[in-house]
Amino acid sequence: MDQQQLLSLYRSMLTAREIDKVEKELTNRGDAFFHLSGAGHEATAALASHLTADDWLHCHYRDRALLVARGINVRTFFDTLLCTDNSPGRGRRMSGFMNDPALNILSMVTPTGNNALQAVGVAAAVRNNPNKPIVYCGIGDGTTQQGEVLEAIGEAVRDELPVLFVIQDNKWAISTTTDGKTFYSLPDGEADSFYGIDIHYVNGRDPLECHEKFGEVVADVRASRKPAIIVCSVERLTSHTNADDHTIYRTEEDIRNACETGDPILVMEAKLRQAGITDDDLKLIRTQVADQVAAAEEDALASDTPAAKLDAKSLLPVEVTHPSKEKFGSGEGDQLNMKDALRKVLGNHLETDPGVTLLGEDIEDPKGDVFGVTRGLSTEFPNQVFNSALSESTIVGKSIGRALTGERPVAFIQFADFMPTAYNQIVSELGAIHWRTDGSWKAPVILMIACGAFRPGLGPYHAQTFESVFAHCPGIDVFMPSTAADAAGMLNAAFKSDRPTVFLYPKSCLNDSEHTTSEDVHEQFVPIGVAKKVHSGRDITLVGWGNTVSLCENAANALSDVGVEAEVIDLRSISPWDEKLVISSAETTARLVVVHEDNQTCGMGAEILATVAERANVPVAMRRVARKDTFIPCNFENQIAILPSFKKVLTACADLLDMDLDWIPPTELADGVAIIEAIGSGPADESVEIVEIHVEDGGTVAKGDVVATVEATKSVFDITSSVDGTVDEILGEVGESIAVGAPLVVLSVESTTRRKKPVTQENAGTAILAQRKSGHTISLARPTEERRPFDVGLSHVSSICGNEAVSNDRLLEGRHKMTSDDIVRRTGIRQRYWMDETQTPLQMAVDSCASVLENEQLLIDDIDLLICSTTSPETITPSMSCRILSELTGGQDTMLQAYDISAACSGYLYALQAGYDFLQSKPDGRVLVTTVEVLSPLLDLDDFDTSVLFGDATTATMLYGEAHFDKSVARLHRPELSARGEDGSTLSVPLMNNGSIKMKGKQVFQKAVRAMMSSLTRVCQHKGILIDQLDLVVPHQANQRIIDAIQRRINTEVFSNIAQHGNTSSSSIPLCLESVLPESEAGERLGLCAFGGGFTFGAGIIEKL
Template identity: 35%
Template sequence: MVNTETIPGACTLSREEKVGLLRTIYASRRIDDREITGKRQNKVYFQINGAGHEAFQAAAALCFRPGQDWFFLYYRDRALAHALGVSARDMFLGSVGSGLDPATGGRMMPGHWSDDRLNIFSTSSPTGTQFLQAVGAAEAILRAEREGLSARLGMTEGEVVLVTTGDGTVSEGEFWEAVNNAVNLKAPVVFLVEDNGYAISVPTEVQYPGANVAALLKGWEPHGLLVLDDVDGCDPVASHEAVQKAVAHARARRGPALVRGRVVRPYSHSLSDDEQLYKTPAQRAEEARRDPIVTWPARLLEAGDLTPSEWETLRAEVDQEVDAAWQEAEQAPPPESGSSFRHLYSETVDPTGPAFDTEDRTPDQTNAAKTMLDLINATLKQEMAENPLILAFGEDVADASRPEILEVVKGKGGVFKATHGLQRQFGENRVFNSPLAEATIVGRAIGLAARGFKPVVEIQFFDYIWPAMQQIRDELANIRWRSDNHFKAPVVLRVPIGGYLMGGAVYHSQCGESTFTHIPGLRVVYPSRAVDAAGLLRTAIRCDDPVLFLEPKHLYRQTHNKGNDPGPGYMIPFGKARLAREGTDLSVITYGSTVHRAVQAARQAEAEGLSVEILDLRTLSPYDWEAVARTVRKTRRVLVAHEDTLQWGYGAELAARIADELFFELDAPVKRLAAKDTWVAYHPSLEDEILPQPSDFLEAYRALARI
């Protein structure tokens, strides 16, 4: 059980601090009101307010160190962001969507706080995604301290992380994953729950039992979680005392803390909402009675901390500042035309460029040929030896979660053994197991990457990547873009993919790469040979963008794609295809496990007098359009093939572009070959029917040649 008696409380607030709190509360409300007016004037395109939450937030801000501690906020945190240092001008630049908006460059709705100078990490709209990222950022503090990397990563002594949320968002599964991880790690993170009783129109009692998330978490206290419940979030003094205790707990490295403050929401959820439709007049009157914009100045006046003339002067000063900031923002220019294409990817590290192309170097032929799995393992070891910031984790990734037993066991190192031996070589602080929770793996990786580490994580099977989809699509891929290049998360996601397993069935055989190649900002890699896997993995690790590294598990231990270890300097640039086989009569464009099947069929076709050229794309986003165009112009007949289902598959985009841009180079329609539009079955005979086989390729070659 956590002993709160030994935790320092809040310092007594000075008169200046109390008046400063009032200034923040009043300024935040005036900024909200000015934005609401701007929305009604059609000068602001969206508005969501922080009214009623200001006292809790302003008091909390006094407990943290902007620019040293880190902050993962949510859209109601106007007063908190303002107290930390985000000016009214900067907020208004966001509300009008100006290109001068320092948070997002006009790319995000207002209320999505972001400031790299203050360590306010880029806020997004999906509720709850910030929790795991905050835990990852706090985890980074601990891992840096253990490895002596704090100075290298620009960390200061005693750093903590704050993550905030409304009461409704703690219904999200990622909240519970985050608390679970924070407690297990003893991460120095403070969860601030701003409980206004409603998630838009849904009351808290519909969200979870008892309408009090803090009460549900009391059972976690013996494991290091400090829970401070039923704090009057409309009272800055009570709020400050509670948050100060939580921060002291985290700074002392005793573990995470959670503070639940009861606040009000006297305005509707947003200007798209009308609370009169679901709140009674009595409820609204009670919220108005507790509103800190009314209660706090009254308390200061009554206590003699503020005179009526001082209060009048304060209001006039803030009004003047807010009005001047609005006038400046009104005149600010919109984003430049075409600027939406900036910062999709790193503009300083180009993984498609010549610096990443060492493929032509002569490989060391003295070492024995190795499988794809062996070379992935070797590459991870080589890169981790060179870069102490690389972390490898996921489900079953470590050799053993209890390192002491490695003296008597061989160790796991991944279900396919891709990470075997990494923990023995680099230690449990750099190679470790995660809970069985895919969103946890990606969310924590984002937070770790934001703090300067290089996470190379594993999702055990592509079939189970979907719980992490929101963290991948709505977070990982767009952090650089949405923050206007102020933040980044260059995570590598290693994911075994595909079938041809003889018994893999529905949940261990699926593809679906086109879902991810559709995401701007995400690099997608799909090798077919051992040596390509090594070169592309090294590029993925050394580049500065998030990468989905898809590993065809059918090819892990095949002998036909073995290769010599090319060594620690070997890289293949993204967007560079490989000519797997030269030919003159028709071209096959493919990747992954279907490359070898295409080659097998081409050998049979050659006996029939048909010369087939095969292009292995190797990377799917970006892909090598020049190589595609070259082979199409050469043979004038083309087959696009892949292991995934035919409809809506990756090949459809290639076929469409070839038909669009190379129509007059073709002597026949573009054809496609892919899996049947059904699930992969368990019995090998059915799997063979469903997935493309060499015989299917051969028949496709014959049919295309006849046209």
């Protein structure tokens, strides 16, 4: 070293010592509260001259002189000590912990050893940089036995990474001597090597010896691109920190000898004198350094106090968080399950961004992850997809290091249960780096973690979720999708967010063939922190995520069968979570059930319920359904008993809804019958494909015989028989996909040979729900009516049907092999009336209106409002109502309100509500309600899903305000209406001459029954009665199966005339009333309910006068 280099090194070391001195003074006088010294470790500054601007430093907390030599400003030390607004972490870090992106100084760690794996990750990212950078990792001797340090050295050796591990050995780990407690201090002396690399020893008391040794080793690491270890023997000249007193555990002689012989500054001054530097020169330098440090201290003391940062995460732009930014798949082409969707998203990002890497156990081909999520990716992207050592902390720590260089690593943890071994890196580093550096550094690692139970074969250490633990870690986003579309959209969001993300994917959902998505996954996007409303409802809110969403849906379906509308919310984003949607829904329903498979105590459900309790503007009754506070057993029956289940969720709902709930036990197999079920190769399998069937009907099967060969996610394997028997029935064919758990072969067996089959799924039986009247029922707060509503009544109904009676036989002539009886079985319809060539929709409507006017002895001038419900207007403008008005007035200038309603089959109820509301503002008025439904011209006669259903009819009903109520035959109560938006893919009616009616009958059936039941329940609740207190229910005549389904759910008789008229859309209810009202007794209450395209639905009550 020349004289200038010597003085530069001395100045850096002296500056660090002077900073220590002043920091101690500030702490002693109460201006600061924590101080740690680097006294005795200053010789590491000798490393700085061998480093380039491209090199990276992950320093030890006593590397103060090295930090000064690298370029850290003196004032920064005091800003950090005093926690000022100018400090690198804006007051968040304790004294001595620095970072500087401009100098490639990484954020120093407080849990000792955490920097080692990160340094390895940085080295992996920069290894092939043409400038040949190296990574310095400073650690203490006590830290060397941290598992992560040993993992880091091993990883650096295996991957040949340019990491320089410098161990600063001062013989103390606070008060514990480290002799014999490090990997290099062995019973027979100092180790020469570790993990196959030489250990270099250097006297850290002598800065010039350090300079020489550092130069040799750095040059070798830079050239070879391999790691090295230096053990730098130093003295700790002070207590561990100001909170420690080393005189308690160190002898006076030890301390004196350390200060006299082990002070590198004294050694350096002696070397400088030997090099011709005078004492005056040294005194001048000491004065300059003291002045520089004093000025920095003064500036720092004048600095502002930082504002508290209330969030540990970086801010996200509205493009990433607003609900309107959600992008769905096209729905076209081949469909992907969750596993395939995740793989495709990862492949897209690997292809478009060379900085994206994947690291995890067993993720390379041919295995491609234990669940197949990464299969094929390492073959396509061999330089970006890597198998890791079997160490979760290595996976996460190394990925953090890569992220700190600007890469976008994806780290795979095979099971959530293995997370604890990586927890230190997750909570102490991944979540904290952005916060503790005030955003100077970021680590947008995506942790992909398979999680969850609900499958036979899973058990302890393979079935947990841990989302509450992750959500408790500040600075980390936590996602858990339940569908393929959400998995794709949320993974894209994780990449776009540039924030660390824990992406939990339930293994039981990976191969779900129901909730799939289209292949355009690169376009799909789910905003962060936005939940998804799976079902809308107004009676109770169910919130779940991951595996529990399906439990919530099943409970909602069971409730809808008895007319209860459950709102199901898939939270999907755990942190941040959609407080706004959940609170809004809970306020609407006043009842909330949160379902999660993490254990109950301190689970996410508790957080949600607490937030709702604090922020909701109305009282909300709440329940949690969660895993018991225990571990998950492998025995599946026990697993069901511990985990949330359909039965538990429905029981909680019934409790909040004050309903009786009984269960009909599942049907047992008949004696002498055994079932061989399809099984999967692993817990993620939802279905298998039959490759070969090895038995035949009537054949004998022995225990252990192969019944079928099937292909699952992981392998092709045989399914064998567990009993001896004779094949009664084979329930699958070669090439067919069959659900896991579904019957594959039915056997006849000897009664004594049948063994109890292991339980593979929850089978709670059939739920029987019934509403009960109770003083404890939770009621929604409703605005009190300041006055009673004005009475509204209605007249008898007049109707006009098509002239052409079309029987089933006539409809089928020469067109279909179906028979008339087949149509009756499917629909209940025997005939329908179609408009003939002598009729028009307009004339039919005018005739029905004229009839009711005549029957009620009214003129058109007596009417105040004309409402026409129609699905088949002949023109958009003029509206059908205005055309009817024109015909009824005979061209005279009569003025009254007139408009059309398009609410499909619910249109009559929509019109009744509109008329009722009008008559509240005009109690002396009259409203003419007409329905005009001529659908036969819109039928495709070869489409027997629709052509057999619809008939043509128009009707007219008069509504009377209170002033004319005595003219009424029935009292009308205000109908309850609602709608759920639909894109027309399930049910659509085109404009005239623009196509034909299209309908997916099975989907409409389920929706119709549930919507009509819930609407009927709601309108009865509003009137303070039960459905069973109605005298008759008159539903929209859609299909006899729907009518029968409603009848099975209630005790009240359900009216039907569909056999004679078919489905006449919004004309069907008034057609029924035309027959029913004249036969009803005074005081009888009739419930009306309808469901139509759109989807629209509603219900109402009328009372016969």
